[in-house]
Amino acid sequence: MKKYIGIDLGGTNVRVAVIDEEGKILSQVKSPSYATEGRDKVLKNLYSLIRELPDWKECSGIGAGVPGPCNQITGSMMLDTNLPGFKDFPFAQDMSREFGMPAYIDNDANVAGLAEALVGAGKGLPVVYYVTLSTGIGGGLVVDGKCVSGKHGFAGEIANIIIDRNREKVNYLAVGAVENEASGTAIRRKGQEAFGADAIKHAGSVFDLAAEGNEKAKEIIDGAIRDLAQLFATLAAAVDPDAFVLGGGMMQSAHYFLQPLIEKYKEITHDALHDTPFVVAKLDEPGIIGAAMLPKSRGN
């Protein structure tokens, strides 16, 4: 069975693993990523971690998930907010030269979607739209077992999709952007506006109040459900996925919101789309597994 090197490189930590083609982690190591110390330090540390993996030489390729959009033609990051010095650096090419095997990069949400599409909750489906509902809202589109990254690496960057243009401006995102109206952060913000900052530490507090029957909390949650339903209805019209795979911290409250969300989704979509499955992401480590799937998804 083929094996690949998967890298989950973040602004704080980096993890490196050897993973087989069915997504099983065979060995792994981790360390701080040293992002603030500059690119050379990050790479030196990363490359020495890879060499610590007992069977790295038997691998058929390298994939790295990184925090931000990537250019697939140059194999480089297009923004480097969380990894200073990586913008436009030919990262994939550098890894390929260093280790003598094909190497690829893509952003962390895309590779998580790839993992779920290839070996997770969407295994074997031709079109998977992975959506992560967390403090932010992100996602990844996988078609025929390959990430669709798009011209700017922004495919799946759905946070800025407008679900109701008649809202207040919150931040740099467009007015009514779904992330500002229905993410964990948005639910916390609306909860704090209603109940005060002391009462609401995170979105879960609002879910709890709603479950207890608090009318104001229910209104906040119902609004977020309606907003999310419109996001999914929009994605269904745009790409008609074989499944939505849902991940992220908000899924801890899925028992409260998922069924009503699907009902709302049906109200605003064509009958033909009503049976699109909404499935819960099932991998514990989609980031590093999906990174390892990058070379596999490109035929290596």
Added chain:
Amino acid sequence: MKKYIGIDLGGTNVRVAVIDEEGKILSQVKSPSYATEGRDKVLKNLYSLIRELPDWKECSGIGAGVPGPCNQITGSMMLDTNLPGFKDFPFAQDMSREFGMPAYIDNDANVAGLAEALVGAGKGLPVVYYVTLSTGIGGGLVVDGKCVSGKHGFAGEIANIIIDRNREKVNYLAVGAVENEASGTAIRRKGQEAFGADAIKHAGSVFDLAAEGNEKAKEIIDGAIRDLAQLFATLAAAVDPDAFVLGGGMMQSAHYFLQPLIEKYKEITHDALHDTPFVVAKLDEPGIIGAAMLPKSRGN
């Protein structure tokens, strides 16, 4: 150079052509489709048309564009509003058996998008979103030279994307669906509400009034432009295409609305997405050419 049989099968007419792999039409015949006379008559007529093409036996495959969503696994139509009797009939398989070559079907908007992506305005680009602005609003997504059809054949069926939920209910589509707010039909409807049915025969009349400086007409067109901008911003976030290719009758007024549309699009998208090209479809016959590209796009 390889050649393919392309079929443009509608509710009124059917056209059949031999087309080379660069999209050049080598020979073609057409006739009524006899849709109201039932499937057997439609097929008998269609198959005899194909045999009239002088070089059909030299072709490497058959593709048909049909009016409605298709199931790619069974090669059948999923709705047959315009071709009674074709729902769930294994149309692709039937053609393949009849002519001894691979055969595929897909809906007319998807194949038009495929034509533009392979040999038209989006030639060679990895991700193309084709959008047709006409009496209705439709589209097709092409990734790596293949139509993405989706679970229900509905990928690209963007008419029902909600661009503003605070509108009036118009018909079976969702409240605020873009087709009811910014299509040619919608612009005509709004024009007739403002100026009376006698003054406004079609959307072009409203564009003409706006161009003459009529404030009410400008308001209608500006509203439609804002609505369309949101549609494109949404699609950019969902799939980040390498280009939007725009076709359909409304493009006759492109000189009036396309540039303001792009400006509005930029206002509601991330900076990184501002340079996504909006290009005008360039094929005269994308439907039949795209149909012929179906077998090519599947490796035949």
